[in-house]
Amino acid sequence: MSRADLATAVLLRAVTDDTVGTASLSVAAG
Secondary structure, three states, X not given: OOHHHHHHHHHHHHHHHHHHXXXXXXXXXX
């Protein structure tokens, strides 16, 4: 895996975790 691929995977993981976390907070608050 190249460095660019690794950086992309890490970024996608961070975005996914952030989206899931935000959705969980919305559900908990709602």
